[in-house]
Amino acid sequence: MIHFFNASYSPTPDASVVQEVATEQCRAWYYLHSWLTVDWDDVFNDYRSDINNIHLKISRNRQFLNAKYDELSPLIAKLKATGNIFSVCQVCQFESALENSLHKQSDLELIRKSCRVCEHQGWIFRISCPDCQQLVDIAEPCEGKCINCQRDFDFVTVLELVGPDTSTEDYSINPTLVYCSECSTTSEPTVIPLNGNQYLCLVCLDFTDKVTECEYCNETVTGELYDTFLTGCSICDGYGFDD
Numbered sequence: 001m002i003h004f005f006n007a008s009y010s011p012t013p014d015a016s017v018v019q020e021v022a023t024e025q026c027r028a029w030y031y032l033h034s035w036l037t038v039d040w041d042d043v044f045n046d047y048r049s050d051i052n053n054i055h056l057k058i059s060r061n062r063q064f065l066n067a068k069y070d071e072l073s074p075l076i077a078k079l080k081a082t083g084n085i086f087s088v089c090q091v092c093q094f095e096s097a098l099e100n101s102l103h104k105q106s107d108l109e110l111i112r113k114s115c116r117v118c119e120h121q122g123w124i125f126r127i128s129c130p131d132c133q134q135l136v137d138i139a140e141p142c143e144g145k146c147i148n149c150q151r152d153f154d155f156v157t158v159l160e161l162v163g164p165d166t167s168t169e170d171y172s173i174n175p176t177l178v179y180c181s182e183c184s185t186t187s188e189p190t191v192i193p194l195n196g197n198q199y200l201c202l203v204c205l206d207f208t209d210k211v212t213e214c215e216y217c218n219e220t221v222t223g224e225l226y227d228t229f230l231t232g233c234s235i236c237d238g239y240g241f242d243d
Contacts, residue, residue, distance in 0.1 A: 022064040023092075023118045029058045030091045030120070038141060062092060069094045069117050076116060090139050092118035102207065105195045107162045110207060123205040127153075127161060142190075142202045155190070158202055163192050181223040181234045182206035191222055214238075 089097040097113040109126045134148035144153040164176040177189035183204035190203045215229035217236040232238025
């Protein structure tokens with residue numbers, strides 16, 4: 001773990017500086033840990049013990065954010081009293097993430113969370129657990145756990161719950177699953193249609209109302225793309241690069 005040197009850190013570092021560093025570490029490690037243990041697990045699996053040790057050390061640094069949480073608690077309480085909703089932040093684990101509902105329908109709700117402590121901003125979508133009906137938060141990259149019955153949720157499980165029934169629709173007329181141009185997941189389509197001509201990628205949580213049918217490979221991808229016959233899309237290279 002490498003960090004730059006700053007005279008403010010030594011020999012008696014300022015509390016605000018320590019909080020700032022702890023905040024940066026929490027946010028950075030949240031994503032890096034996911035990449036090392038999920039996305040790149042086949043590469044870094046032999047280093048899992050070292051990764052777990054770093055994870056433990058970063059988790060202990062949460063203590064440096066306690067003072068910041070205590071300082072912000074009166075403001076959070078005041079905002080709650082006026083109807084604002086706060087939930088646990090997936091990064092720092094304090095109940096300090098302000099929720100902003102961006103899309104809601106019968107089977108899911110898309111929410112933007114902004115943490116007042118670690119300043120992490122991210123998206124989650126909330127679904128109902130089919131086993132106990134407890135609300136479950138699904139975060140990038142489509143992972144979640146029911147706090148009531150401990151059921152784990154992954155991409156396959158979530159797709160079965162909130163995805164379209166692909167057996168009953170004509171894909172050529174009404175696309176049911178779409179490829180994501182934002183995270184460029186090409187192994188399978190990860191974007192589901194929502195009410196109101198909106199689309200949500202279950203992997204990176206990109207939320208859009210724009211989809212394009214590629215003129216070369218005929219796959220439907222998110223985004224407003226042009227000249228796809230020549231330049232292709234996130235799935236193909238187009239005619240211009242066809243061997």
